Amino acid sequence: MSVAHVDDDLDAPGEVYYAEKLLNNGDIYTGKWSDNCPNGQGKYLWSDGCMYVGDWVKGKTMGKGKFSWPSGATYEGKFKNGYMDGEGTYTGCSNDTYRGSWVINMKHGKGTRDYVNGDHYEGEWRRGQPDGQGRYQWINGNQYIGQWRNGKMNGNGTMIWASGNRYDGSWEDGFPKGNGTFRWADGSFYVGIWSKDSREQSGTYYPSGSRTGTFDWDPQDVYSNDLLGCQISPGERISAYPSQKMVTWPCEGEFLQKLPIAKTPKANNARPKRNSVDGRLSNGDGSYSWGSETDAASNSVYSEQPRESSEESRSIRTDDSDNSRGFQPHCIKIQPNKKPGTTISKGHKNYDLMLNLQLGIRHSVGRPAPATSLDLRATAFDTKEKVWTKFPTEGSKHTPPHQSCEFKWKDYCPLVFRTLRKLFKVDPADYMISICGNDALRELSSPGKSGSFFYLTNDDKYMIKTLKKAEVKVLLGMLPAYYNHVRAFENTLVTKFFGLHCVKLTGPAQKKVRFVIMGNLFCTEYAIHRRFDLKGSSHGRVTEKSESQIDSTTTLKDLDLNFIFRLQKVWFQEFCRQVDRDCDFLEQERIMDYSLLVGVHFREVSGSGEPVTTETRNSGVRTPTANADQSGDVSTPRISRADMDLLFDPSGWASIRLGINMPAKAELTVRRSDFEAQLVGEPTGQYYDVIVFFSIIDILQxxxxxxxxxxxxxxFQYDPTSISAVDPKQYSKRFRDFILQVFAEDT
Structure with missing residues (x-):
């Protein structure tokens, strides 16, 4: 087998060839070739029989294409960064077919599916499952039209049997639950409360004029008989996703053929180029371009040799060495992650308060209570609805003996918060163990001006915040609207509240400590490398810390922000809708001074503590692996096991929700030095693959x-538009406008 010899002049960056390349692993690529990787139309044949034919961009499947599996299954449609993403059709080896929208290998958006057993679904999908409004038709003629959640009938919907019978009403986890009506084909109907538990079932039967004789029917027959033939088909699973098959370029192999197609002209009067400190090439005219592969290798954070440069030059910079562009210098340095807070042990000034809190929570959550419906009466929200319990040190009929001081415990609106925990799917036993287990809480100092203290459970699931009396009044006043809002919008970004309590110490001091229990946004297996508290105002919105003092626990502010976060189209649209809903709710409740808390996890960080840019990662200089030799070069980038699971196990995407575990691209921005109050900097085109977390917090002012x-x-002293304290309507508009500049669609 001969290898074509190509003139060295053809290897210049930007050249486009038709190439046939045999890789060392047995794979074969034929098609357009540029910059040492597939670029344009091409066909890639894997040694195991998989094949892709379609568009490539910088070594990744991007655009229209067709992927075929050895089993005979095919996907034809849009690709993005190696993933099935956009409109496309998957046809399984058994003719199980899905036509519709995809997002990162998952069915997401609108689509139809024809199952191998003859069933058919058309409607909305989310994270690979029917979710939203949709219609499912079984091969036996039965059909369901209504709402879905996580692949199950959930919400309001109608089941129509082939016999003519039908059920209209509420569903939960695939079964009738709540108010509903069952109608027979002859016009008879049954109206009532439905449940698989016969003790909760109640209703009234209304016969039609044509029905005669004795009617013997049990509503439980719907569960045991009528719904037996209405199982949702699991469908065919995709054996291996195209993104799992992608290789990192350049790859070792030999060219069987290499013919030039187009040639980029070289300017004879080109200005001399020089390297900037961030690895770009200065063209001498104020513009920048990324260097060749050799240049990138010498400047990249993937460099094989340990660098002996200064701390400043080892950080990523966005300015040229002579600052000719007029941008403010900025660097990114990731410090080792550390667990925030101080453990409250015996001798700590708040040790007794922690014991009181744990005793009270154990009493409140562990107290027997009847099953609650999500439909609460107005009396449950009464601000006078509270329960006082005395905790003497020797114990009482309802409380255990304890070693802390005597205190009183108050539960505000206990039924409402118990129902909220149920709505948020909080298991009572896990909740009690997290807060009241053997592990001590950790105390955090307040990052704001409120003077509140924060306590974090040892498993990081829950945050406990002390409140002022005025904040308690605000929460109780908005509680009915808050409950309705979080119940109506599952993806709400507002803080999740799980309990509101008060500890009153007995004795001369008579001190009262009020606190609320909330979910912790950063309870995740991913290390949070950067935290931002964003309001959309500029006055005083900067962290008074030097770069060397900033670590993973530092909460940065608006003027510290140096990224634009780009979300997938579907997620960005949902994000915009939810921000509008949440801001409308807060505006109606006359709430202001809230902020968007954002946590950023960089997907790849080099051993020297620098986040790896998408361009550097795609250059192919080094390929990070999960099981790399730990004794190797300290500059070798590592990917955590969590990141590897997310990259190569598509089922891991099921944990993604709006604001939680969201994959995104962070585009680095810089601010011009003559605009000190510029809230959002100018994009640089430099991207990082990140996981982002975000939530609207501080909603009690x-x-x-x-x-x-x-x-x-x-x-009187400052620009009125730059300060935080403004009317709720103005605050809401400014907040939305700012947040929708910080977050954008990934195009």
Whole structure:
């Protein structure tokens, strides 16, 4: 087998060839070739029989294409960064077919599916499962039209049997649950409360005029008989996703043929180029381009040799060495992750308070209570609805003996918060163990000006925040609207509240400590490398810390932000809708001064503590692996096991929700030095693959007299639009406008 010899001049960056290349692993590529990787139309044949024919961009399947499996299964449609992404059709080896929208290998959006057993579904999908509004028709003629969640009938819907009978009403986890009506084909109907538990079932039967004789029917027959033939088909699973088959270029192998197609002209009067400190090439005219593969290898964070440069030069910089572009210098340095907070052990000033809190929670959650419906009466939200319990040190009929001081415990609206925990799918036993187990809480100092203290459970699931009396009044006042909002919108970004309590110490001090229990946004297996608290205001919104002092626990502010976060189209659209809903809710409740808490996990970080850019990672200089030799070069980038699971196990995407575990691209931005209050910097085109977390926090400040006075005072001294204390309507608009600049669609 001969190897074509190509003139060295054809190897210049930007050249496009028709190439046939045999890789050392037995794979074969034929098609357009540029910059040492597939670029344009091409065909890749894997040694195991898989094949892709279609568009390539910089070594990744991007655009229209067709992927075939040895089993005979095919996917034809859009690809993005190696993933099935966009409109496409998957046909399984058994003719199980899905036509519709895909997002990162998952059925997501609108689509139809013809199952191998003859069933058919058309409607909305989410994370690979029917979710939203849809219609499922069984081969036996039965059909369901209505709402879905996680692949099950859930919400309001109608089941129509081939016999003519039908059920209209509420569903939960694939079965009738709640209010509903069952109608027979002859016009008779049964109206009532439905449940698989016969003790909760109740209703009334109304016969039609044509029905005569004795009617013997049990509503439980619907569960045991009528729904037996209405199982959802599991469908055919995809054996291996195209993204799992992608290789990292350049790959070792030999060219069987290499013919030039197009040639990039070289300018004779080109200005001399020089390397900037971030690895780009300065063209001498103020513009920048990324260097050749050799240049990238010498400047990349993947460099084989340990670098002996200064701490500053080892950080990623976005300015040229002479700062000719006028941008403010900025560097990114990831410090080792550490667990925030101080453990509250015996001798700590708040040790007794922690014991009181744990005793009270154990009493409240462990107390027997009847099963609750999600439909609460207005009396449950009454601000006077509270329960006081005395905890003497020797114990009582309802409380255990303890070693702390005597105290009183107050539960605010216990039924409402118990129902909220049920709505948020919080298991009572896990909740109690997290807060009241043998492990001590950790105390965090307040990052804001409120003076509140924060306590974190040892498993990081729950955050406990002390509140002022005014904040308690705000929460109780907005509780009915809050409950309805979080019940209506599963993807709400507002803080999840699980309990509101008060500890009153007995004795001369009579001290009261009020606190609320919330979910911790950063309870994740991913290390949070950067935290931002974003409001959309500029006055005082900067962290007074040097770069060397910033670590993973530092909460940065608006003017510290140096990224634009780009989300997949479907997620970005959902994000925009939910931000609008949440801001409308907060505006109606006259709430202001809230912020969007954002956590960023860089998917790849080099051993020297620098996040790896997408361009560097795609250059192919080094390929990070999960099981790399730990004794190797310290500059070798590592990927955590969690990242590897997310990359190569598509089922891991099921954990993604709006604001939780969201894959995104972070585009680095820079601010011009002559615009000190510029909230969002200018994009640089430099990207990082990240996982982002975000939630709207601090929603207990209303626009009261103190905030109105603060606004009047500061408006005389500063730009009124730059301060945080503004009218809720103005605050909401400014917040939305800013957040939708910080987050954008990944195009």
């Amino acid at each position: 209303n626009y009261d007299i103190s905030k109105k006075l603060e606004h009047a005072y500061k408006a």
